[in-house]
Amino acid sequence: MDPMVRFQDVHKSFGAVEVLKGITLDVPRGDVVVLVGRSGSGKSTALRCINGLETVNGGELHVCGEKLHDGKTDLRKLRQEVGIVFQSYNLFPHLTVEQNVTLAPRKVMKVGAKEAKELAAHVLAQVGLSEKAQSYPEQLSGGQQQRVAIARSLAMKPKLMLFDEVTSALDPELTGEVLRVIERLAQDGMTMVLVTHEMGFARGVADQIVFMHHGKVWERGGAEMLRAPQTPELQQFVATDL
Amino acid sequence: MGYEFDFSFLSEYAPDLWRGVWLTLWMTVVSIVPGFVLGTLCAIGRIYGSPPVRRVATIYVEAIRNTPLVIQVFWLFFGLAVLGARLDAFTAAVIALSINVGAYTAEIMRAGFESIPRGQREAASCLALSGPQRVLYVELPQAVERVYPALVSQFILMMLATSIMSQISAEELTGVAYQIQSFTFRGFEAYLVTAGIYLVLVTMLRLTLHGVALAAFPRRRRLGTPL
Numbered sequence: 262m263d264p265m266v267r268f269q270d271v272h273k274s275f276g277a278v279e280v281l282k283g284i285t286l287d288v289p290r291g292d293v294v295v296l297v298g299r300s301g302s303g304k305s306t307a308l309r310c311i312n313g314l315e316t317v318n319g320g321e322l323h324v325c326g327e328k329l330h331d332g333k334t335d336l337r338k339l340r341q342e343v344g345i346v347f348q349s350y351n352l353f354p355h356l357t358v359e360q361n362v363t364l365a366p367r368k369v370m371k372v373g374a375k376e377a378k379e380l381a382a383h384v385l386a387q388v389g390l391s392e393k394a395q396s397y398p399e400q401l402s403g404g405q406q407q408r409v410a411i412a413r414s415l416a417m418k419p420k421l422m423l424f425d426e427v428t429s430a431l432d433p434e435l436t437g438e439v440l441r442v443i444e445r446l447a448q449d450g451m452t453m454v455l456v457t458h459e460m461g462f463a464r465g466v467a468d469q470i471v472f473m474h475h476g477k478v479w480e481r482g483g484a485e486m487l488r489a490p491q492t493p494e495l496q497q498f499v500a501t502d503l
Numbered sequence: 504m505g506y507e508f509d510f511s512f513l514s515e516y517a518p519d520l521w522r523g524v525w526l527t528l529w530m531t532v533v534s535i536v537p538g539f540v541l542g543t544l545c546a547i548g549r550i551y552g553s554p555p556v557r558r559v560a561t562i563y564v565e566a567i568r569n570t571p572l573v574i575q576v577f578w579l580f581f582g583l584a585v586l587g588a589r590l591d592a593f594t595a596a597v598i599a600l601s602i603n604v605g606a607y608t609a610e611i612m613r614a615g616f617e618s619i620p621r622g623q624r625e626a627a628s629c630l631a632l633s634g635p636q637r638v639l640y641v642e643l644p645q646a647v648e649r650v651y652p653a654l655v656s657q658f659i660l661m662m663l664a665t666s667i668m669s670q671i672s673a674e675e676l677t678g679v680a681y682q683i684q685s686f687t688f689r690g691f692e693a694y695l696v697t698a699g700i701y702l703v704l705v706t707m708l709r710l711t712l713h714g715v716a717l718a719a720f721p722r723r724r725r726l727g728t729p730l
Contacts, residue, residue: 314629
């Protein structure tokens with residue numbers, strides 16, 4: 262079976278700065294791939310390429326069987342299949358939690374009002390926030406807002422979920438409640454690509470860990486890779502984490 | 504100097520004042536809606552439009568904001584008449600006011616749109632909303648909410664600006680007041696009363712727009728923040 266995501270020698274530059282210097286990487290269906298690395302290593306950029314938030318300059322990127330960035334990719338179609346959750350939640354502040362969750366299903370997938378409500382109830386239960394349906398985002402804690410953002414993405418029934426440092430703005434306690442939701446998704450078989458600084462979490466949830474350095478895939482492997490790094494760069498990275 | 508204040512003429516001219524009040528109110532209400540729509544479209548055009556659209560919107564906004572309203576309405580009423588396009592005073596007044604308030608609204612709304620964090624746009628696009636859907640459901644409500652007090656001020660200024668429409672023979676409140684003082688020579692009383700009526704009208708408009716906000720932005724109401 263085709264992998265969900267396939268990077269083949271992908272290059273990306275911002276002006277004169279080359280951020281991705283030839284990434285080759287497969288994300289098999291049902292797998293959880295965690296990208297780790299220092300700030301500026303290109304891991305967020307690689308993630309954002311997957312749903313077309315960044316365009317690639319060279320190489321090939323296939324997502325859900327479609328080749329991206331040949332200039333005629335239907336981004337709206339792609340984004341119905343690929344959900345993304347951001348570090349800064351980006352909930353719509355003028356809408357209730359329920360409205361946040363149902364907006365895209367109703368307007369994009371043309372789901373009826375009643376069905377949308379049921380859908381919202383279902384995904385909010387998944388993230389443990391059923392009782393907050395009528396609240397506004399600013400009435401919620403950061404962890405709760407992030408869980409709503411996850412529910413909002415899930416409501417589109419994506420085949421692939423991207424998480425871009427989703428716990429970096431949260432304190433340890435709130436980080437835990439968000440990570441538990443992601444773990445449950447992983448157990449349910451959702452294909453996911455995560456960028457995170459939570460090494461313990463990465464070890465626990467990842468089928469594959471990818472260490473990025475200077476815009477390249479420097480080292481990759483299973484969870485055990487972090488315990489026995491091959492390259493001095495990863496050794497140093499793991500050491501500073503502890 | 505024995506000037507005796509005398510407001511007794513009021514009862515005689517009450518029906519005229521009443522007509523003037525209605526015309527002022529009507530002109531204001533009829534101009535706010537198209538002015539708001541025009542200004543919002545212009546703001547969207549200036550931000551998201553193609554270069555020609557942006558240029559047209561910019562020329563409109565700058566041309567209107569840098570010329571006097573009274574000249575704009577004179578041009579519509581007297582100027583176009585020369586070419587044979589004769590508008591009645593009310594129509595000319597409403598068109599001029601809409602176009603005028605539209606230009607100011609465009610700038611206010613542009614500020615509103617531009618103040619929305621980039622992440623909002625990104626989140627909306629990542630949920631597969633189309634460009635127009637994103638603007639309509641995500642950006643527009645937030646933009647209006649952010650600049651609402653400025654919009655209210657602008658609409659109130661517009662209500663006060665209807666007072667120049669007597670210059671093209673629209674007998675709104677100021678026009679009526681002018682006539683009363685010219686018949687009775689009671690300028691002090693007539694204009695004092697007129698000012699009082701404007702005060703009441705503006706207060707009513709302010710309260711109405713506050714009510715509109717309560718209905719339009721339930722979040723504020725829920726959080727108990729006074730607008």
